[in-house]
Amino acid sequence: GAVVSQHPSWVICKSGTSVKIECRSLDFQATTMFWYRQFPKQSLMLMATSNEGSKATYEQGVEKDKFLINHASLTLSTLTVTSAHPEDSSFYICSARDLQVGNTIYFGEGSWLTVV
Amino acid sequence: SQKIEQNSEALNIQEGKTATLTCNYTNYSPAYLQWYRQDPGRGPVFLLLIRENEKEKRKERLKVTFDTTLKQSLFHITASQPADSATYLCALDIGGTSYGKLTFGQGTILTVHP
Numbered sequence: 535g536a537v538v539s540q541h542p543s544w545v546i547c548k549s550g551t552s553v554k555i556e557c558r559s560l561d562f563q564a565t566t567m568f569w570y571r572q573f574p575k576q577s578l579m580l581m582a583t584s585n586e587g588s589k590a591t592y593e594q595g596v597e598k599d600k601f602l603i604n605h606a607s608l609t610l611s612t613l614t615v616t617s618a619h620p621e622d623s624s625f626y627i628c629s630a631r632d633l634q635v636g637n638t639i640y641f642g643e644g645s646w647l648t649v650v
Numbered sequence: 651s652q653k654i655e656q657n658s659e660a661l662n663i664q665e666g667k668t669a670t671l672t673c674n675y676t677n678y679s680p681a682y683l684q685w686y687r688q689d690p691g692r693g694p695v696f697l698l699l700i701r702e703n704e705k706e707k708r709k710e711r712l713k714v715t716f717d718t719t720l721k722q723s724l725f726h727i728t729a730s731q732p733a734d735s736a737t738y739l740c741a742l743d744i745g746g747t748s749y750g751k752l753t754f755g756q757g758t759i760l761t762v763h764p
Contacts, residue, residue, distance in 0.1 A: 540693075568750060577739060577754040578694070627693050631750040639684075639750050641693040 537561065538630050540642035547649055552616045555645045557584075557628030563608035564630035569601075572625040572644075584611040584628075618649040652677045656740060656755040664763055669727040671758045673740035676721060681745025683716055683723050684752065688737045697738075698725075730762045 537560040547553045557567055565586045570578040582603055583591040590603035602614040611630075615622055627644040631637060657672040673683070681702050686694035700707045700716045700723070707714045713726040727734050737759050741752040 538693075566750060568752070577756045578752075580751060580753065583751055625691075629750065629752075637749055639696060639752070641686075641695070644691070644693045646691075 538564075538628065538640045538642040540626075540628060540645050542645060543643065544646035545648070547618055547647070549619055549649055550617055552614055553618055553647060554612055554614045555626055555628075555647070557611045557613070557630070557642055559609045559630045559632070559640070562630075562632045562634060564611075564632065565608060566631050567605060567611040568629045568631075569603060569611070569613050570627045570629070572627060574625075578627060581613075586611075615647065618647070620649045623648045652753070654678070654740065654742060654753060654755040656738075656758045658758050659756070660759045660761070662761045662763065663730055665731060667730055669730050669734070669760055669762070671725040671738050671740075671760070673723040673725070673755055674721060675742060678721070678742055678753075679744065680742040682743040682749075683714075684741045684743065685712075685714055685723075685725050686739045686741060686754075688739055688757065690737075694739055727760075730760075732762045732764050735761050 539558045541556045567584040569581045571581050572578045580593050581596045584603045584605040586605045586608055592598045600616055605611040625644050629639050629641045654675045663669050684699045685697045688694045698707055698714045700714045711728045715724045737757040739757045740755045
């Protein structure tokens with residue numbers, strides 16, 4: 535079945551550095567992908583909608599200059615956390631929409647980010 | 651303001667019983683309501699989707715109801731098993747060009763005891 539892959543699964547970075555997380559749709563094309571953040575014991579909060587070939591749409595309160603999203607191909611969206619701080623430590627999850635299979639939404643396995 | 655509430659943070663039941671989880675929402679007009687399962691440290695896994703004009707949907711041991719008047723969805727797992735233990739999330743989707751842009755409830759942690 536359709537799979538959405540995230541890489542890396544977990545990453546530790548130093549405060550002030552940038553880290554990139556990839557979200558790939560493995561066997562379908564996704565013109566739209568979504569990025570969520572989940573803090574411990576909380577639910578998923580939508581950060582932004584990633585559109586292939588155009589700028590991402592960010593939710594209120596999410597800094598677009600801090601969380602850079604690039605959706606350069608139909609199978610890949612990337613989220614770059616710039617100048618990371620410890621409060622950015624979280625579980626980042628992407629999802630992708632498969633238009634060919636009844637608009638089914640598939641989620642990635644998530645990426646754990648720890649900023650030290 | 652828009653709000654989604656899953657009425658129990660945690661639910662404990664005995665194996666073989668039916669688990670019933672509730673999702674209520676206010677100030678939303680969702681086109682779709684979805685239920686997901688999330689295991690610790692993993693991404694959500696899609697279970698069922700129900701449309702605004704549907705009352706009930708079933709899939710194997712799972713059943714979802716959707717009452718747009720009450721603004722409520724019930725999620726049932728019949729003949730529950732310890733392997734059903736997980737966090738269950740409801741999610742609303744207003745559909746249209748925003749389809750796939752989900753707003754999640756806080757989740758209910760289900761524990762099925764053998």
